[in-house]
Amino acid sequence: MRHSRLWTWHIFAGLVILILLGLHMLIMHLAKFSPNSLNPAGGEAIDWANVVARGKMAFFMITYILLLGAALFHGLYGLNTIIGELNVGHGFKKFCGVALTLLGVALFLFGTWAAIAARGAAMGM
Amino acid sequence: MSETKKMITFHVRKFEPGRDAAPAWRAYSIPLSKGMTVLDGLHEIKRTQDPCLAWRYSCRMGVCGSCAMLINGKPTLACNTQVSAVSEKEICVGPLPNFNIVRDLVPDLTPLFEKHQAVKPFILRKDQEEMENPSGEYEQTPHELEAYLQFSYCIRCGACMAACPTFATDRDYPGPMPLAQSYRYTSDSRDEGFEERTRAVDRASGVFSCHFGSECSAACPKGVDPAKAIQLMKRRMVWDYLHFLKRKKPCGIIHGQRTTGRRENIPEPPEYTIPQK
C-alpha cells in the first residue's frame, strides 16, 4: 500500500485518538473537569460501580471499539515506521510489517470481543 | 614593535585508508588572522604543518557546495564560516556525517548523487518529441517561477543530508536534498512528471519517512529550506489522494522560428534621436 495512503490514515487516526483519548483522559484523570454523567456512581472513575455503569452505555462500547482500532493502527504504523528507518535488512522490515499487521488485527478482535462481552455482562447486572 | 600572534587550535579528524583502522583527531595550532575562514585555516595547516591533509573545495565563496564539513558539531560550508564566529581558541573540523569517509575530510557523496538522480531532477514532459527536439521556449510567468525558485538555489553540498536524523540510520531514505528537488520539479509549471516522481518517493523509506526534525533547513547554507519543500510535497501527495488537487494544464510552448530574423509581434525599435553617420 502506498505510504501516502497509510500516512493519511495515520493522521486521521491521530485526530480520532485526540478526541476519544482526550475524553478518556478527562474521565479517568481529570475527573474534576468531566461531567458527572460519565462517572455516575461517584467516587473514583475506576470503581467497579462506574465500570458497570459505563459498560451499559452503548456510547462507550462504540467509542471504545473506535478508539481501539484507531490507536492500534496509529501506534503500530508508528512502530513500523521506526523499524523501517533502522539499518536492518529488507527481509526483516517486511517481516515486521506483516507481524505488526497480524498483531494489530488479533488485538483488535480481542478488544472488540471484550467491549461487547463487557456490555453484555454489565446489562445482566 | 613585535606583535604576539593570536593562535587557534584546529582539531581535525584525520583518516587515511589502508593505514588507519578508524578516524582520529589531530591538533594543529595556527595563527588566527582577521577574517579567517575555516577553509583558510585548512590551507594554512596544509601549507605549514600537514601537506597530506585532504578536503574538497573549489569556489571558496559559498556557491559550489564542495567544502561542506562538520564544524564544531554542525554541518556547514568551510568557506562560509568565519573561525572567530565559532571560537577564538579551539575549533573541531570533521567530515560530513552520514557518508562514508574516503580520506580525512573527504566524504563519499555517491549516494547523494544516486538518490538525486532517482527522483529525475529535470523537466519531464509527456511529449517525448518536444523534450528531445524542442520547437520553442516554455512559457512561465514570474508568479509561477516563485513557486519553485527558492528550491532551485540548492548547491548540492550535502549539509542537509548530514543533519537529517532519518538519513543517519536509513540507507534507503532519499534524504532532504533529493526530496526537496522532487518538489522543485513537481511545482515547476513546465513539468508534467508528478506521477513519475510520486512513484519514486511514495514508498517505504520515501518522503513520508521525513518527520520534520527540520535540521535540514537549519543547516542549509543557502536558505533553500528543504524541510518546507518536503512538507509541501507531502501536502501535494495527500491532496492528490483525497482528490483535492486541481490538476493544472501544463504550460504552453512559444513556438518560434529558428531563424536570425525578427520574430512576429515583437515591435521594431524606435527611430534614432541622434543622427547616424
Next chain:
Amino acid sequence: MAEKPFDNHLGIKGWAVGGSWSFERYLYTLHRLTGLGILAYFLMHIFVTSARVFGPDSWNALLGEEGFLRMTVFKIGEYLVFAAFGFHALNGIRLALVELGFLVGKPIEPVYPYKTCLHTSRAATAALMLLAAVVIVMGGWEFFLK
C-alpha cells in the same frame, strides 16, 4: 590495493543528536520516545481492562482499592504515560499541521539572514508546547496532589 572507506553514519545516535541546530529537533526525538512509551502501555492496557468481562473479582484484583496495579510505582508509571500523551498529542497536532504544508510559509527568494519554515511555525510550536505543559501540570495535580 583497494582502500576501504570508513562508514561515518551516525546511526541511532543521530536520532538524538546530529546537526543540533534547532529546538524542533528535540521535539522529534521526544515524540518518538513518548510514542513508544504510550504504545507499550496501551498493549498491556487492552488486557488489563478486559478483566472487566470476567466480573468484579478479576477487576478488583487488578484495579480495586487493594488491587495490584494500585502500587505507587504503577501510579507514577501511569502519570508518565499521561504526561507522554499530553506531549505527544499536542506535538502531533503541530506535526499534522506542518506536514500538511500549513504553518511552513510560501516559497520565497532566500535573502540572508534566511527565514525558514522553522521561523514561520515557531509561534504555533510555542503555543502548543505551552498547552502541553498546562495539560501535564493539571494531570500532575490530579494524580498526586488531590
